[in-house]
């Protein structure tokens with residue numbers, strides 16, 4: 001049976017643009033673009049996990065609004081269920097802690113990035 005991995009991602013919108021971040025050259029999906037976020041820890045609510053991940057990865061605070069969507073993707077290492085939420089910056093400015101690049105893009109521009117498979 002495949003390992004189930006529950007992941008949350010933030011679709012942070014400012015001025016009609018969405019924050020996209022690039023994974024480092026180490027670890028899974030080197031160099032791929034994704035929504036900031038990460039794995040839900042045992043006993044954690046999805047929104048709490050997302051707030052924690054954004055503090056850890058971007059050193060800022062977001063307001064988490066409605067769910068965008070939930071997708072399920074089978075990888076070789078397990079099945080990732082990715083739930084994304086609409087977010088707004090609440091305090092601070094995103095500062096990259098783990099990722100190597102960030103860009104704010106319009107919905108039209110976003111499709112041009114090389115995304116992690118579950119995000120497509």
Ligand SMILES: Nc1nc2c([nH]c(=O)n2[C@H]2C[C@H](O)[C@@H](COP(=O)(O)OP(=O)(O)OP(=O)(O)O)O2)c(=O)[nH]1
Nearest residue numbers: 007009028034035036037038039080116117118119
């Ligand atoms: N954060 C994030 N992860 C994604 C996205 N799309 C996607 O397939 N993933 C996958 C990559 C990983 O297999 C998993 C999340 O892993 P992660 O490395 O970001 O999680 P984490 O911050 O909890 O990291 P770690 O402590 O386990 O190292 O979900 C996405 O848009 N955002």
